[in-house]
Structures are given as structure tokens and as C-alpha cells.
Amino acid sequence: MSAHIRPVSPLLVVLIYLALCSRLSSMRAASSCTNGQTGCHFLSLANLFDRVIQHSARMHGISNDLHSEFELYFLPSKNQIGRVSRNCHTSTILTPNGKENAQRIAREELTEVILKLLVAWREPLWHFHQNMAQHHEFNNFSSNKSLEMSDMVHELRRGVQKVVEKMQMLGVISSSLGNLASPEALLASDRAEWRLMNDYDLLYCFRRDSNKIQNYLKILKCRIVPEHGC
Amino acid sequence: MRTHLGLVMLCVMSAAGVCSSTSAPESPRQFDCRSREKETFSCWWEPGSDGGLPTEYRLFYEIENFRGVRECPDYVSAGENSCFFDKKHTSFWAEYIMMVVATNALGNASAQFQIPDVMNYVKPDPPVNVTVVVNSSAPSPFLEIRWKSPPNVDVRTGWVTPKYELRVKQNDSKEWKTVDIGAQTFFNFHNVEHGLLYMVQVRCNLDYGKWSEWSNTIFAKIPKHRQLEKYFWIFVFVFSLIPLLTAMYILVLKRKVVKQCLLPPVPGPKIKGVDVHLLKSGQSEDVVNALTGNQNFPPMAAWTEQVEDFLLVSDSDEWLLTDTFASEEKKDIFIIAAGLHLGLEIQCGDSTVDLNTWEKTDDSKEETKSNFLNTEPTNLPIEKQECLSGEEVSIQPNTSYVDIQQRPTLTDYSRVKEVNGDTILILNEEEIPHGSDAVKLKREVSVPDDYSRVKEVNSDVVFLEKGDSADGCCKKKEDHYTDWTNQKPIMPHDSELSKGFCSKMIANGYVDSVPSFSVK
Numbered sequence: 001m002s003a004h005i006r007p008v009s010p011l012l013v014v015l016i017y018l019a020l021c022s023r024l025s026s027m028r029a030a031s032s033c034t035n036g037q038t039g040c041h042f043l044s045l046a047n048l049f050d051r052v053i054q055h056s057a058r059m060h061g062i063s064n065d066l067h068s069e070f071e072l073y074f075l076p077s078k079n080q081i082g083r084v085s086r087n088c089h090t091s092t093i094l095t096p097n098g099k100e101n102a103q104r105i106a107r108e109e110l111t112e113v114i115l116k117l118l119v120a121w122r123e124p125l126w127h128f129h130q131n132m133a134q135h136h137e138f139n140n141f142s143s144n145k146s147l148e149m150s151d152m153v154h155e156l157r158r159g160v161q162k163v164v165e166k167m168q169m170l171g172v173i174s175s176s177l178g179n180l181a182s183p184e185a186l187l188a189s190d191r192a193e194w195r196l197m198n199d200y201d202l203l204y205c206f207r208r209d210s211n212k213i214q215n216y217l218k219i220l221k222c223r224i225v226p227e228h229g230c
Numbered sequence: 231m232r233t234h235l236g237l238v239m240l241c242v243m244s245a246a247g248v249c250s251s252t253s254a255p256e257s258p259r260q261f262d263c264r265s266r267e268k269e270t271f272s273c274w275w276e277p278g279s280d281g282g283l284p285t286e287y288r289l290f291y292e293i294e295n296f297r298g299v300r301e302c303p304d305y306v307s308a309g310e311n312s313c314f315f316d317k318k319h320t321s322f323w324a325e326y327i328m329m330v331v332a333t334n335a336l337g338n339a340s341a342q343f344q345i346p347d348v349m350n351y352v353k354p355d356p357p358v359n360v361t362v363v364v365n366s367s368a369p370s371p372f373l374e375i376r377w378k379s380p381p382n383v384d385v386r387t388g389w390v391t392p393k394y395e396l397r398v399k400q401n402d403s404k405e406w407k408t409v410d411i412g413a414q415t416f417f418n419f420h421n422v423e424h425g426l427l428y429m430v431q432v433r434c435n436l437d438y439g440k441w442s443e444w445s446n447t448i449f450a451k452i453p454k455h456r457q458l459e460k461y462f463w464i465f466v467f468v469f470s471l472i473p474l475l476t477a478m479y480i481l482v483l484k485r486k487v488v489k490q491c492l493l494p495p496v497p498g499p500k501i502k503g504v505d506v507h508l509l510k511s512g513q514s515e516d517v518v519n520a521l522t523g524n525q526n527f528p529p530m531a532a533w534t535e536q537v538e539d540f541l542l543v544s545d546s547d548e549w550l551l552t553d554t555f556a557s558e559e560k561k562d563i564f565i566i567a568a569g570l571h572l573g574l575e576i577q578c579g580d581s582t583v584d585l586n587t588w589e590k591t592d593d594s595k596e597e598t599k600s601n602f603l604n605t606e607p608t609n610l611p612i613e614k615q616e617c618l619s620g621e622e623v624s625i626q627p628n629t630s631y632v633d634i635q636q637r638p639t640l641t642d643y644s645r646v647k648e649v650n651g652d653t654i655l656i657l658n659e660e661e662i663p664h665g666s667d668a669v670k671l672k673r674e675v676s677v678p679d680d681y682s683r684v685k686e687v688n689s690d691v692v693f694l695e696k697g698d699s700a701d702g703c704c705k706k707k708e709d710h711y712t713d714w715t716n717q718k719p720i721m722p723h724d725s726e727l728s729k730g731f732c733s734k735m736i737a738n739g740y741v742d743s744v745p746s747f748s749v750k
Contacts, residue, residue, distance in 0.1 A: 097323055097324055219387060
């Protein structure tokens with residue numbers, strides 16, 4: 001009995017060791033992917049970007065739908081004369097207005113613009129939803145959409161903040177945006193301008209800004225991690 | 231009256247003015263813009279009446295957040311009554327206020343148009359390189375549809391994200407089946423049937439903007455239903471399998487019957503008196519008996535040569551052959567030299583007797599030979615006499631007459647010394663079986679032995695002039711030989727026995743090559 005075991009036991013030991021090693025290495029690989037190697041990180045950064053871009057696309061879609069509904073209800077004239085510029089409260093935020101401009105602007109600046117926009121719209125949308133719920137002439141579908149829209153802005157801002165943190169960690173962008181992440185600094189700039197807007201204008205402005213956010217995020221992704229689907 | 235005239239004049243003048251009127255232009259109508267790739271855009275207006283005069287149109291615009299009024303940078307690229315804004319002059323998410331002014335000699339007119347966001351006017355070109363491949367594999371066929379984004383759209387920088395939509399219709403149907411694709415540029419359409427022709431179209435839009443026009447129609451035909459073929463072949467296979475199985479069944483279970491049909495037993499040979507079974511199992515003797523049918527053959531006798539050729543035996547020159555021995559036919563003659571002692575005694579005296587005896591003994595078989603025997607002695611007395619006279623020992627002609635007919639004269643082949651040619655036998659002189667005490671003379675007469683001695687050839691007989699080949703006994707012979715040369719050869723028919731018996735000998739001895747001894 002012992003004679004049989006003797007040659008087998010070292011084999012068993014070796015097998016067990018190999019199994020453990022493989023498990024450990026796989027675990028290490030999983031853990032290292034979130035902490036360690038660069039390639040793995042960029043992959044996760046690209047995934048993050050995709051997630052936020054999808055989110056922003058959905059948000060823009062909802063804003064588009066809401067705006068179309070409002071047009072049906074209120075029927076504003078298409079070629080209005082005299083209204084030179086809309087009073088969007090985010091008009092003060094300088095945003096690149098074309099592809100070349102968005103390409104030329106610095107990454108940090110572009111990221112800052114995105115964050116500013118997202119921060120600026122959180123409160124107005126929440127209020128808008130509150131108004132929608134109170135006014136019963138709007139159907140439930142619109143009310144649900146306004147709620148969804150307001151939630152989305154908040155979620156998207158948190159997602160973009162995570163992307164920024166990741167980028168800062170990877171050294172893609174400098175750490176000078178740290179102060180921007182705090183909402184208080186942003187809110188100080190736009191206090192009540194949005195209250196002057198009517199609902200239609202608000203929806204119009206938000207539709208425009210959500211489109212900007214979506215485009216800027218896409219451009220940012222293709223500038224930072226272009227190999228993952230651009 | 232005058233008032234009436236005045237009114238008429240007014241009417242006429244106004245009419246004249248209307249007919250030949252040129253006036254200020256009307257303001258333009260209908261304003262529309264389009265951006266094909268979300269980087270540039272163009273706008274068109276519909277001009278109003280130009281008032282009969284050449285009218286100039288100009289466009290002035292203002293952008294939100296940008297101060298100042300600007301004029302259209304390009305009136306030409308987009309066609310007539312249009313304005314093309316290149317990349318430098320295109321701003322998105324910004325409001326454009328357009329003013330189109332129509333001017334002619336008589337005045338001007340203008341209209342204002344508002345473009346809240348150029349993004350609203352983004353309408354791309356249709357997708358290109360639309361390919362449809364029919365995939366007939368798997369359980370059901372499907373269409374592999376592929377396309378490419380419009381060429382002027384920049385997808386690489388992420389500035390533009392096209393979305394696609396395709397539609398498929400049967401050739402003879404009216405309704406399209408539409409599918410929202412998303413951002414990918416391929417699609418597998420499964421809702422197709424065999425044997426039908428389908429039409430496929432694709433379109434795209436950029437960032438929730440306007441949809442493009444539908445692309446060119448691509449036709450695709452699904453091949454006919456293969457299942458029918460499959461069923462057909464299954465059917466054929468099954469039906470061909472049935473006879474195969476029955477054949478195998480027959481072969482396996484009815485082996486013997488089939489064997490008998492295909493390979494009938496070969497009928498054995500039918501021989502009377504032959505028992506097949508006996509052949510199979512019997513002994514060899516039985517087999518032989520069976521085959522031969524139990525006939526009784528006489529025992530085989532030793533082969534005896536039946537001589538058809540004639541042997542001329544002579545031991546001396548005096549050997550004569552009478553014409554009685556002349557035979558009709560010519561045959562090969564075996565001329566045996568005088569020295570041949572085929573059981574012959576070379577005794578002058580007794581030779582005849584011996585020969586005779588010998589001849590007789592060997593002559594038992596041939597009847598015809600007996601004739602010769604009978605005739606011999608009559609012709610040979612001369613030789614006999616001659617023999618007595620001298621030392622010469624010669625075999626009397628009568629004694630020398632060997633039964634030529636029978637080859638058995640050469641019964642004792644041990645005496646054969648040499649076979650020279652095929653007509654002559656040279657025999658050695660050996661012991662005489664009869665134990666003769668006589669001088670053994672070695673007489674060798676070989677006709678073709680030494681052709682230098684040949685004197686004359688008469689027909690096919692060669693006359694020899696014997697030389698020294700003979701022994702001393704034949705010295706005289708020689709003399710005789712020499713004498714003989716002078717003499718003419720005499721045919722044996724003459725039967726003249728002169729002194730020159732040798733001549734006769736010559737004449738007769740070798741002459742009758744054949745004829746006298748023909749035996750039929």
C-alpha cells in the first residue's frame with residue numbers, strides 16, 4: 001500500500017500546486033485589471049466611456065421627444081422673427097461649436113465643459129419635473145419622461161466624474177480638474193437664470209445641451225481611446 | 231363728360247401700366263437648409279416675382295453669440311438662389327438669423343428666416359455599397375446585407391454617429407418590412423422564403439437628425455426549395471433500398487437455391503464403365519483400370535529395330551556382290567569394313583560357315599533376308615577359293631554377306647569404333663565372339679576415311695585406293711588395289727569373276743550402294 005502511494009503522492013502534490021497557481025494567477029489577473037496594468041485600464045476606460053456615451057444618447061433622445069411633444073402642444077411659429085437668441089442659462093458656458101473646435105480644444109477643457117453643462121442642468125430639470133407633475137394637462141408619458149430626464153442628468157454627471165477620475169489616475173489628463181468636481185463651485189455661477197425661462201425654452205435649451213454633451217463625450221473618447229470603436 | 235373721359239384715361243393708363251409693368255421684386259419665399267455631413271450646410275430660398283427686371287439676391291446672417299451681420303460666403307456651390315456655408319462659417323448649437331434681400335432697379339424686398347440650430351437640418355446622403363448575399367445554409371435561408379456609411383461622413387473622430395435603417399420587400403408585394411439597425415453596418419435578414427425575389431434598401435441618419443434618402447434598391451433571389459429535392463432523393467433512396475434489401479435477404483437466407491441457380495453443378499464426365507466415385511476414392515490401379523476399361527494389352531516387347539536400311543558387311547576386298555543382290559531401291563547403306571567382325575569370324579576357311587550361321591541366326595525375323603542367304607552361296611564360291619589360296623584372309627562373299635537388311639547385324643555395338651558420317655561405320659577389330667584363332671586382321675575399310683585415296687567415284691560409291699591403312703595382311707591387297715585402278719569398275723551385274731576379283735570386289739563391293747539390298 002505504501003509502495004503505491006509513494007510515487008503517486010508527489011504527482012498529486014504537483015497537480016494541486018498547479019491548480020492553485022492557475023487559480024491564483026487568474027484572480028491576480030482579475031484584480032490587476034482594475035488596479036495594475038495599463039492595457040487593462042485603457043480597456044476599462046473605454047468601457048466607461050461607452051457607458052456614459054450610451055447614457056447621454058438616451059438622455060438626448062428623451063429630451064428630443066419631450067421637445068417634440070411640447071411643440072405639438074404649444075405650436076410655436078417655426079420662423080419666428082425677432083428672437084435673435086434664446087436665453088439659455090448655459091449660454092455663458094463657452095462651448096466648441098464645431099468639429100474642428102472640439103478637436104482643437106484641450107482635453108481638460110472639453111471635460112470641464114461637459115461637467116459644467118451637466119451640473120448646470122440638474123436643478124432646472126428637477127424643477128421642470130415638479131412643474132410637469134403639477135400640471136395635469138400633460139400626460140403621464142411626458143411626466144415620466146421628465147422624471148427620467150432629471151434622473152439621467154444626475155447619473156450622467158456622476159458617470160462622467162468617474163471617467164475623469166480614471167483619466168486623472170491614468171495620467172491622461174492633468175489633475176487640475178479636481179476643484180471642478182465639486183458641485184458647489186459650479187452652482188455658484190448660475191443661480192437663478194434658469195427660472196426665467198419658460199418650459200418650452202427650457203426644453204429647447206436642454207435638447208441642445210444634451211446633444212452637445214453627447215457629441216463632446218464621443219469626441220473625447222475618440223481622442224483618448226480611439227482603438228476601441230471609433 | 232369730362233369726368234367720364236378722365237376715368238377712361240385713368241383706366242387706360244393703369245391698364246398700360248399693368249401690361250408693361252416692372253416693379254420691385256417680391257420677397258423670397260420658402261427657406262430651407264441642409265447639412266449633409268454635420269460640418270457644412272447650405273440654404274436655398276425660393277425667389278418671388280422679380281418684377282420683370284433682373285434681380286439680385288443677397289443673404290445676410292447673424293449667429294447667436296457672435297456679433298455682427300455677415301454675408302453669405304458662397305452663392306455658387308449650392309446652385310441658384312442658394313448659399314453655401316463652409317466649415318469656417320458653420321456653427322452648431324447656435325441660432326442663425328438669415329435675411330434674404332431681393333434687389334432690382336425698382337426696389338428691393340427681403341425676408342428673414344430663423345435657423346435655431348443647424349443640427350436640426352442634418353440630413354446625410356444614403357449609405358453606399360449596399361450588398362445582399364443569399365445564404366442558403368442552415369435550416370432556413372437568410373439575406374446577408376452589408377453597406378457602408380456615406381463617404382463624406384466622418385465617423386473616425388466620433389463627431390458623427392450614424393444610425394441605419396433597412397427595409398425588405400418581396401418583389402410583388404406592397405409592404406415593406408423595416409428594421410432599425412443601430413450603428414452597425416451589416417444585418418442578417420431571416421424572414422425570407424425560397425424561390426422569391428426580394429428588394430432591399432438602407433438609409434441612415436446622424437444624431438437623431440433627419441433620415442437620408444433610401445439607397446438604391448438591391449435585388450436578391452432565394453433559390454428554390456431544396457427540401458423538395460431532399461425529399462425526392464430520400465424517396466429514391468428508400469425505393470432503391472427495398473430491392474437491395476430483398477436481394478440481400480434472398481442471397482443470405484436462400485444461399486443454396488441461389489447457388490444452384492447461378493452456379494449449376496458441372497456435370498461430370500460420363501464414361502462407360504467408369505465409376506466416378508471409384509475414381510475419387512480408388513487406388514491408382516483402379517483408376518488405370520477404370521480408364522483403360524480393363525483391356526489386356528500384351529506386354530510390351532523390347533523394341534527391336536526393324537531395319538530398313540541395308541548393311542553391307544565385308545571384311546575383305548574380295549567381297550563381291552552379285553547382281554542378285556541388286557535391289558530395286560536405293561537406300562542408305564551401312565558399309566562395314568572388312569575388318570568388321572560383327573560376330574564374324576575372320577577365318578579363311580570357316581568364315582563362311584560362321585557367317586552363315588551368324589547370318590542365319592540374325593535372320594530369323596526377316597523372310598526376305600532368307601532369300602539372300604539362299605542366293606549368296608551360289609555367288610561366292612570364287613571368293614572362297616581365292617581365300618584359300620593365299621594368306622589373305624577374307625571373308626567369303628557369301629559369308630560376308632550380312633543380312634544387310636537388318637540392322638541387328640550390328641547387334642554388338644561394342645565393336646563400333648567410330649561413326650564417321652552417317653553412312654559408314656568403322657568398326658574396330660575386337661575379339662571375335664566366336665573365338666577364332668585366326669589371325670586377326672585389322673581391317674579397316676572406311677570408305678570416307680581417307681578421301682586422298684579416293685580414286686574414283688562412281689555414282690555414289692567411292693572407290694578407295696587403299697593405302698597403308700591396311701595391315702600387312704593387306705599388302706597384297708594394295709597391289710591388287712593398284713591393279714585395280716586400271717581396270718574399269720565392273721558392275722556387279724556382270725558377275726564376272728576374273729582374276730581381278732578385287733576389281734570385282736571393287737566393282738561390286740562398293741558399287742551397289744543401295745539397290746541390291748533394298749528391303750521393303
